[in-house]
Amino acid sequence: MIKNNTILELYYKLAGDKRTSIEYKELSRKQVKAKLEFEQGIEEEKCKQLEQLLNITYDMSEIENKEWFIEGYKIATQIMAEVYNRNN
Numbered sequence: 001m002i003k004n005n006t007i008l009e010l011y012y013k014l015a016g017d018k019r020t021s022i023e024y025k026e027l028s029r030k031q032v033k034a035k036l037e038f039e040q041g042i043e044e045e046k047c048k049q050l051e052q053l054l055n056i057t058y059d060m061s062e063i064e065n066k067e068w069f070i071e072g073y074k075i076a077t078q079i080m081a082e083v084y085n086r087n088n
Contacts, residue, residue, distance in 0.1 A: 011070070015065075035054075
């Protein structure tokens with residue numbers, strides 16, 4: 001079985017080459033706009049707390065994306081191995 005390090009190397013290569021969809025870009029633009037509008041209406045301390053919360057959320061999303069990629073890669077590898085074993 002391929003080690004997670006190899007899978008992670010593949011993940012980072014693909015993530016670096018990834019092009020986002022039009023839908024994602026539109027949501028990203030809306031998020032930035034909403035965040036800026038929200039920040040204008042709150043005090044500086046709350047703004048810092050919001051930034052911390054968003055950073056934690058972004059970090060969690062990155063970890064979740066890696067874990068799902070690894071799991072998907074493992075499942076695909078298992079399926080390929082089963083098909084190969086049935087044909088031999």
